[in-house]
Every structure is written in structure tokens, then in C-alpha cells.
Amino acid sequence: MAKAKNVYETLLTMLESKEKIWSLEDHDVLTMMCNLYLAEIESLHLKRNDFALPRLEAIERIKKPEGQLVVGYDIYKGWAQYQHTIISKGKAQATQQIIMYPEMDSDIMRVAECQLMFCGISVSLLAYYQFSDKKDVIERALFDRVIKSAVSPIERSLARLIYGSAYQEKGHFAEAEKHYSALFEEDSYFSPVAGIYLAQCKKAQDKTAEAESILEKVRAKYPGYESAVTKLRESWKKEGESKK
Numbered sequence: 712m713a714k715a716k717n718v719y720e721t722l723l724t725m726l727e728s729k730e731k732i733w734s735l736e737d738h739d740v741l742t743m744m745c746n747l748y749l750a751e752i753e754s755l756h757l758k759r760n761d762f763a764l765p766r767l768e769a770i771e772r773i774k775k776p777e778g779q780l781v782v783g784y785d786i787y788k789g790w791a792q793y794q795h796t797i798i799s800k801g802k803a804q805a806t807q808q809i810i811m812y813p814e815m816d817s818d819i820m821r822v823a824e825c826q827l828m829f830c831g832i833s834v835s836l837l838a839y840y841q842f843s844d845k846k847d848v849i850e851r852a853l854f855d856r857v858i859k860s861a862v863s864p865i866e867r868s869l870a871r872l873i874y875g876s877a878y879q880e881k882g883h884f885a886e887a888e889k890h891y892s893a894l895f896e897e898d899s900y901f902s903p904v905a906g907i908y909l910a911q912c913k914k915a916q917d918k919t920a921e922a923e924s925i926l927e928k929v930r931a932k933y934p935g936y937e938s939a940v941t942k943l944r945e946s947w948k949k950e951g952e953s954k955k
Contacts, residue, residue, distance in 0.1 A: 712756045719745045719752075743770045743787040744829055750794060760798050766794040767817055779784060783822045786814040793900045802898050810935040820876055823869040830866060832857070859888075868899045875908060884912045895925075903933040907943065914947060922947075 724725035754763035770791035796805035878887035904931040913922035
């Protein structure tokens, strides 16, 4: 962990100098990634919350550029705020403060893919069902290792989202539900998102009562997601009316 910390800090120094890295133009997103990982290492593994909190505060201070197509800013800033509250005030209060940003619905999978690629895990949603070459098998093995490991809750959460989405897109709802359910039960910034997707899987199988029950759990535990729950319920209602 000390070596990993040193690498991230070195990369942050390069980013602060605005040095061009891998043809990267948006230094802010990578800066937020690094600080998020550093906060995880310092809090979870090194037991230094006094080091982790300033990392998370640095993410919250980054301003989202105006008039540009940018992805991930709101997610990372909200994520940092959530982790900060967990450390400083506890999980119960952090849960109450999670807010559903529009980005969370539209861009979360792109953020998850970019974050995992940053860690050397190439993402191809369709590859999980083809296994056309050795690379596909290796990618899946990396995902499985991340999910089973307790080293990085950050990566485990994102890997479960990717897996769940991949199975959901293919209509393999039972497999998708396994990953969404596991994430929904965790204390993760992405737990309410997993709950929403889990409800969608249930609804797609005409398990309306189960879907509604899950949505009610999301609404009750995460007040900041009430509008997302209401929006999904309204879409289901309109869908039902159109079929009459």
C-alpha cells in the first residue's frame, strides 16, 4: 500500500504541473481518481483518516468546467462527499445525504469503464458472453478477482455495476440480479443505483410486486433518490397504460 500511495502521489504531482499524460486533456478527472484511491488507501489500509479527509476535500473543490461536454464531475464530487461523511460522521448520515445526480443515470457506466481501465482492466460488455479469444477470458478473470477481493471497495463496486449491466443488457436477469443485489446490500455510494437497476430487472420479468418493494427500500433508505424512484414508477405506469 505504501508503494501504491507513492505512485498515486507521483502521478498527482505530474497532474498538478499540467504535464501531458497519455494524450490526456482532462487532468481534473484523473486528479479526482487519484485522490479517491489515495483516500481509500489511507483510510482503509493505513488507518489514517487525517490524511484521507483532505484528499476527499480536494475533490470537492474541483470546479466543473462550464460550456464543455464533461463526464464524471458530479459523480466524483458526490462520491467524495459521501466518503468524507462516512469518515467524519458515520454511514447512517452519509446514506441520508446521497443525491441522485442526472449524471448518475446517464454516465455512470462510462465512469465505471474509465475507472477500471485506469486500473488496467479493459471493459467490453459483450465480451463476457462470447469468449472468442484469450483476452476475453482474461478480462473476466480480472473482474472476478476484483469482485472477490476486499482490497478496493471502489473497484469492487464498479465491477459489480459493469457485470450487472452486461447481464441485464443481454436479458440474463438472474445473473444481473446477483451483482445488483450484492451491491445494493453494501454501504456503497452506488448502492441506490444498484437498487434502481435491480428493480428494473424484476419489472422486466413481470415481477411487479418485487420491483415495487425494492423501489420502496431505495426510497426509504436513500431520500435523495426519491425523484428517481418516482420517475421510474411513472414510466412503468405510462408503459402499462400504453399496453391497454
